Amino acid sequence: MRWTQTLIPTLKETPAEAEIVSHKLLLRAGLIRKLTGGLYTFLPLGLRTLRKVERIVREEMDRAGALELLMPALQPPEIWQKSGRYEAARDVLFKVRDRAKKEWVLGPTHEEVVTSLVAGEISSYRQMPKNFYQIQTKFRDEIRPRFGLMRAKEFIMKDAYSFDATDEGAQASYRKMYDAYARIFQRCGLKAIAVEADTGVMGGKFSHEFMVPAETGENEVVYCDGCGYAANVEKASSAAGKPGPAVEAVDVIERFPTPGVVTIEALTRDPYGVPAERQIKTLVYLADSKPVLVLIRGDDQLNEAKLVGVLGTGNFRPAEEAEIVAALGARPGSLGAVGVTNLPIYADERLTGLSGMTTGANQDGFHVRNVSLARDIQVTHWAELRLVAAGEPCARCGQELKVRRAIEVGHVFKLGTKYSEALQALFLDESGKQQPAVMGCYGIGVTRTLQAVIEQSHDDQGIVWPVSVAPYTVCITPLSVAPGSEVLKLAEKIYDDLITRGVDVILDDRNERPGVKFKDSELVGFPIRVGIGEKSLAKGEVEIKPRAGALQPVKADDAVTKVLELIAAGL
Ligand SMILES: [Zn+2]
Known part of the structure; x- marks a missing residue:
């Protein structure tokens, strides 16, 4: 390709819309342009x-035995209702209406479609295992699209879905997919x-995410260098x-006035002096529209993802003040679970067996102390609900x-039979018994992966592409483009030779200053x-960088060989 014939609108200035370096470079290097928030050309x-990137994904999926197909982006909402996700995924589902005012869904993922397909096509264990994949545009009703391709309304995913007759097969x-x-x-x-x-709203059994470490990533990863x-x-x-040893309660529970105290922190100060780890934080959530209490230690933070897993519904939110007052009779800051018997109480395991704790009294301006978890609070569900911190x-x-x-670039889930049961993807096993297929699902954000490469590989001058995904592997930069000049003639010769050898090459034939071309x-x-x-050519040389x-x-005659060597050696 010749530079003057393609379109590479590089920018000197960074567009104001870009917050992170990979987004800036995508725009500045002329790779993408914004149509509007969350939509890019x-x-x-x-x-x-x-x-x-797509070719690499396709080659590895084919090599792993997956079968490519292409499913519709437009989906009937009925299959989402059948799977039970129509409500749970309502915050991300793009919905459109046709001329008859019937509603449709623009797919953010395809478990419902592929399971409906398999329900009609697979009926025996002999037809499995099967793994279907596609590379396709997905839609997400993103409230706050940001970071370019990282969080967009429309993006390209590779999604794959495996169907097995047995649990061991699903494991394999x-x-x-993990290896691929x-x-x-x-x-x-x-x-x-x-x-x-976490398996979240997918409702799977277990899963792994593939993460690219980056300061600008939207995920947090906890890791151990030891193991x-x-x-x-x-x-x-x-x-x-983990729960510590139980401490027997000795002191009698006691109510005391705490006027104006509405935070854990305020209660740690004089005249109260109750350390945060001796307090119980009481939170009120609405799960499927019903109030539930959540208890964690005063110095801990709630991990909402784990709460979702324990509640078993994605339909939950923090209660508003009026709802809290209706449930407990007090405003936030004075809430507690002592004596509460009419609401489910979810408590973090770390509270197990603790005594001598302080918590709200369910009366504005009052707290209670000497609280024993075992004696004074009727916890209905114990679970791990706290967020892990560094150190x-x-x-x-x-x-x-x-x-x-x-940055999350890929996700593999072992789903089990949730979708195959809901959408009737059943088969006859060896003994002639009808069973739901055991499923897995596997996603790669293709457009996000592309941007993650830039986020991880750049310097002050710009992007540093690996050969495997670079738009062109080689850029030939003649410093003179005067027609018939020796410099241009040699540039064209090297260009032709590299093309003949199958190298992706671009010839910068613009009549620009060397500085502009190099930059x-x-x-x-x-x-x-x-x-x-001209200078180096006078010595019979070119410069490879x-x-x-x-x-x-x-040596000019060795240029092509040298380029091929560099590519073969991975630079
Ligand atoms: Zn460890």
């Missing part, structure tokens, strides 16, 4: 990179780590969260846990630049 260079299918994902991200040049993940444990913070546990001991090996931010080539991040100027390496003078 892929320009020629951006599309070339996208296609390369899961492992295959590790290869895909490695081939894209990404350092991704697999972490244990390799790694988990999304929503899923993570630590030894600090806590690892539950496996005791070493200090660390927390870092990361643009660094900004876009082509892995190899071949510079040809790997994007992240040093400039090397090379």
Whole structure:
């Protein structure tokens, strides 16, 4: 490709809309343009990179035995009602109406569609295992689209769905996808780590996320250098969260006035001096419109993802003040669970057996002390509900846990039979008995992966593409483009030779100053630049510059060989 014939609208200034470096570089290097918030056009260079990521994904999915198909983006809401997700996913579902005012759903994912397909096509254990995948545009009703392709309303996903006759088979299918994902991200040049993940609204049995460590990531990963444990913070546990030994209650419960005290922190100060770890925090949530109490230690934070898992419904929210007063008779700041018998009480395991605790008295301006969890509060459900923090001991090996931010690029779920039961994907097993297929589902954010590569691989000058997904591998930069000049002739010869050898190459034939050409080539991040100027050519040389390496003078006749060597060596 010749630069003047394509469209590479590089920008000197950073557009104000871009908050993170990868988003800035996508715009500045002329890879994408915004149509409106959360919607982007892929320009020629951006599309070339996208296609390369897709090709890697496709090759590895095919190699793992998955079958490509293409399902409709537009889906009938009835299948979402059948699976029970129409309500649970209402915050992200894009809904449209046709001329008859019938409602449709633009798919954010395809469990319902693929399971309906399998229900009609697979009827015997002999037809399994099967794994179907597609690379397709997905939609998400994102309230706050941000960070370019990271959180968009429309994006490209690879989604795959495995169907097995047995649990062991499903386990093997899961492992295959896990391994394929590790290869895909490695081939894209990404350092991704697999972490244990929460299954959330998907309702699966267990899952892993593939995370790219990055300061700008929207996820937090808890990890241990001692034993390799790694988990999304929503899923993570630590030894600090385990219940301690029970302490017998000796003192009588006592009510005391706390005028104006409405925070844990205020109660730690004089004249009260109750340390946060000796307080019980009482939160009120509405789950399926009914109030529930949630108790955690005063110095802990609630992990909402774990609460969702325990409640078994995604339809929940914090109660508003009026709802809290209706449930407990007091306003936030004076809430407690002592003596409450008419509401479900979910308590964090760390509170188990504790005595001498202080909590709200369910009367504005009053607290109670000497509270014993075992004696004074009728906990209906004990569960791990707290958020793990950095510095806590690892539950496996005791070493200090660390927390870092990361970008989620892939997710594998072992789903079980939730969808196959709901949508009747049944088969006859060896003994002729009807069973629901055991499912797994596996997603890769293709457009997000592309941006994650930039987030992880750039410098002050611009993007540093790995060869595998670079829009072009080589950029030839003649410093003179005068027709018939020796410089241009040699540039065209090297260009033709590289194309003949199957190398993706672009020739910067613009009549621009060398500085402009070099800057643009660094900004876009082509892995190899071949510079040809009159001075070096007088010595019979050209200059080869790997994007992240040093400039090397090379005999003009050896230029093509040298470029091929660099590519073969991975630069
Ligand atoms: Zn550990």
